[in-house]
Amino acid sequence: MPEPAAQLSVSLWRGGADGRYETYSVPRRESQTVLDVVTYVQRHIDPTLSYRFACRVGMCGSCAMTVNGHPRWTCRTHVAKVADGGRLQIGPLDNLPIIKDLAADMAPFFEKWQQAKGVFAPSQTRAEPMARIRPDSAPRIAADAAIECINCGVCYAACDTVRWNSGYLGPAALNRAWTLVNDVRDSGNGARLAAIAASGGCHSCHSHQSCQEHCPLTLNPTASIAGLKRRSAAAYLKGELKA
């Protein structure tokens, strides 16, 4: 008879905000990811477990959860890398309301994206010739460095300032605003700078850099926010911004 497979002891958050961790035993496999583990529990042990995923190949960001205290993409997290002594603790993303089990409510995250005016405001119509943007121009380089954000919420979950300050817009929303501030085709910067310079805006950031450390796409919201601080300070000093 073959050796019984080694087992992982996996604690999963069950319930809503007033829920608790419940422990399951999951067979350990080679090259197993944390998403594999969660899927195993739902398929073979408890079908009532709620969790999110989509692409399972590290492109969509849907599977983000808190794994042993850190927010991560579970499909991109190998169990071998994070399981301390065969143990895993998995919960929903931090700083967001819990819907059920491992699914967090992303609505506040998206609302803050809107609040930061992270939306492109066109300055031309389709009748005009296409804008010519040089990819090596300074604003485009700055925007490109931050543009790959897929709004997975990991940075938001990692941020202590979000935890301490419920009005803080958060790293993702501000990072998105920064890409638009640097988009020369955009016409909404007046309102946008006012939005990110308001209470809960970029000035609440203390540069802990937890966002940068956890971003699965290695983006750097701290740097984007520093850029916003400079831009809004300059606008304020020139009298273009009301504080």
Place this chain on the structure above:
Amino acid sequence: MSVRLYLWQRATAALMVPFVLIHIAVIFYATRQQMTAADILSRTHGSAAWASFYGAFVAAVSIHASIGVRNILTEWSALADRAAGWCAILLGIVLALLGFHAVISLVLM
């Protein structure tokens, strides 16, 4: 934190960088010489330079500490923003009053 508070916080910080370095040098010098009150007062008494330096330092630190504490109160305490603001202003006033009193004591008295 608003843009205005942010700029005051950062500006007073930048101003105090050389102030703190000079102050640390002064501390080292005074402790090395094991100065008595009389030693200190003989140096500071009537000195416009000391008055200007430490007067500016007191003003800057009163503003800087007040805004810093306001941030801590809004993030770590249950106080509402306005209450935190008032507590911070109170601290700033206390620091300014005690600080200018100290400068006057050392320079004029």
Place this chain on the structure above:
Amino acid sequence: MSAAGTKHRGSALWLAAMIHRLSGLALAIFLPIHFFVLGLSFHGGAKLDAFLRWSDQPLVKFAEGGLVFLLTIHLLGGLRVLVIENFDWHDGQKRLAMLAATVSAIVCFVFLVRVF
């Protein structure tokens, strides 16, 4: 019981920011006392002298060393923030953060050697 993860604290840069905040708070509490003591010289040096003699004790000197450490590390932590916010991004900040802590410790140590 909460689902919150708590492990993302403890990275070098997070600690740098936390020490910066806590040292600032400690200094903000200490400063009124410091100003008050200096203000004792308002009526002449006698009261200040009495204080200076009282502060000759080893425990007080140790506390003063601690204050020098707090001041230095708050200064260096603040420089970190000013650099991040006003200059181009550079990696290698963790090493600088370690360096800052070391420099502060050295300054504190030199102070203690001189006063003891």
